[in-house]
Amino acid sequence: MTLIEKLKNIKSNNQYWFYELTKEELKExxxxxxxxxxxSTMTLRKIYLLNGFTGIQLCPVCGKPILKI
Structure with missing residues (x-):
């Protein structure tokens, strides 16, 4: 099972969901x-990875990074 598949299968989104991952998966x-x-929080990293973001989104008005979804 790949990391993305495993992240999709984790149902809880509380602060302890990342304990289900191995050290290698956390490094990945x-x-x-x-x-x-x-x-950045682990939950934010999970959201960025699952939604396919490849970089930090920049605000079109001010050009500052948008880190909250």
């Missing part, structure tokens, strides 16, 4: 979302 999650700031 960090690598796939390395464009996010280091202090």
């Amino acid at each position: 999650l960090y690598l796939l979302t390395s464009y996010l700031p280091e202090d």
Whole structure:
């Protein structure tokens, strides 16, 4: 099972969902979302990965990064 499939199968979205992942899967999650700031939450990383974002979205008006979805 790939990381994305496993993330889709995790039903809970509370602060403890990432305990279901192995160390290797956590490293892969960090690598796939390395464009996010280091202090980004695991839930934000999961959302970015599952929605297929490949970079930080920029505000079309001010040009600042949009980190909340």
